[in-house]
Amino acid sequence: MTTELDLTNAHLPDLSGTEIPPSLTAVDLTANRLRTIDPRILGLQGLRSINFRQNLIANASALSTSCAKGAMEDLELRDNHLSVIPSLKGFTELRRLECSYNQIRNLLPLADLDSTKLEELYVASNKVTAMAALSHLGALTLLELGSNRIRAIENIETLTGLRELWLGRNRIAKVDGLATLTNLRRISLQSNRLTSMSGLEHCTSLEELYLSHNGISTLEGLAPLGRLKILDVSSNRITQLHVADLVALTQLEDLWLNDNQLPAIDAALDKALDPVRHSLTCIYLEGNPAAQDPQYKRKLTNMLPKLKQLDSNFL
Template identity: 80%
Template sequence: MPATELDLTNAHLPDLSSVEIEPTLTAIDLTANRLRTLDPRLLELQGLKSINFRQNLLANVSAWSGSSCKGALEDLEFRDNHLSNIPSLKGFTELRRLECSYNQIRNLLPLADLDSTRLEELYVASNKVTAIAGLSHLTTLTLLELGSNRIRAIEGIDSMTNLNELWLGRNRITKVDGLATLTNLRRISLQSNRLASMAGIEACTALEELYLSHNGISVLEGLSALTGLKILDVSSNRIAEIRHDDLAANTQLEDLWLNDNKLPAIDAAFDKALDPVRHSLTCIYLEGNPCSHDPQYKRKLCNMLPKLKQLDANFL
């Protein structure tokens, strides 16, 4: 039978001259080779549905714009190469997943030409992107990963109402904004940004996981509308108090990460603040706070939280 799959993972090939490329191929994995250019034979494959160039040495893949598989390709991966630009993907109508993380890409504008009305997952993490632009037409996206870039504002994504996951950690964002229409978001990460406030997160009423560690947040806010929240990570911030109604609506919360803040004591006020989550919390992190030096630290928390299974890194 004609071959439909080609797996050359970890073959360490500098090129594909020694490889037979069957015209019937629909899936190719070229992970961990030493390819610097695109073999022209790959561009001629009309039925190709998936191709993976992860961990190669590609610096220019503009030739991919002329591929013959535009009406078939569903999964395209250029992760961990040396790309400075995303190739034009005009005419690629069936693409569902695009992975371009760990390159040197400076902008997303070439994606404005992407014709696919099926794209569900887009990964451009760990690049040099400065702004979210050229993506507003990608309304079928369910996952957007732009972590570890140079983005300063959440913008240009209000049309992505199908988003379930938004990953923007390790950027330069100063304000939670542009999320009002994203009512289907289940997970959002804004870790390691420049936030001083959580205000704006209240629009994401379907959130189940919220990651805000390593910012400058001093007050918990915007949580009253997040009634389905299960994981809240506000570690490594400047929080000195959990007020009595901060978690009032979060009765399904299971994981609460508050380590490396400024919480002073495990006292009656702290006990009252945890009352709404007393019977849902199974994991809490408080190490790195002054309160963690309490000689009765573990005993007090176990008494407060009867379903607790993990305290800091220790399973109970």
């Protein structure tokens, strides 16, 4: 009995010449030229996983007639021509939904999603302007909304199980709405409009924090984040480090400070790095005036005895 069908890179315009056994539970149609969803796919009652990645589908509303609503766990619509997320009313078992790289303008259709089991939601690289219709998705552990047009972090206070939140390349000017997300392990706010790090203080489980390409001038609010292992504040406006900035980060392994305005590798920098002296294995400082020091490598390796990587160079 055939349970899987893999037509990846078959470049098919349709499935008219393809046998679709009713026993299928997984179908991969990645990198074809499909514009519509074959009715026989919609008729599969036991289908748990369907992948339409890299096709030409502009309208996926036919999914509302799927006979697999009570079985589907993984639905991938990445890299098509969708302007709307299809209605997923009746899909009770969905655990992963991928709609990135389309032309979707809002998340409102997610309000109809009946699954209480959705763990991963990807809607990156679309035209979404607001975080909406998410509050009922209490099982989410990963939310990816990078490369959209979002201006505010909102309507996710109930998502207390979130472990990963990806919001890079949006228009966010303030870190807000995270007070209840104490289980977050990773957050990305790269390439936004931040001028302050304030607002992360309650995310005490954070291990990775990505804030590059913003307008941040001062490290702040890090004292409660003692579990951090990776801190990326590259391409900001930081002119100085203070020992109080890093004093709680005794587990920090990677510190990215490249492309800021740190003036020199001197006693002040040495003192500021003291709390992470025996944990840091990687530091980026290139693109700062400090990196012009002729003794750049020697001074930093002396300051940081566990260092294994300086900028892109392994030691």
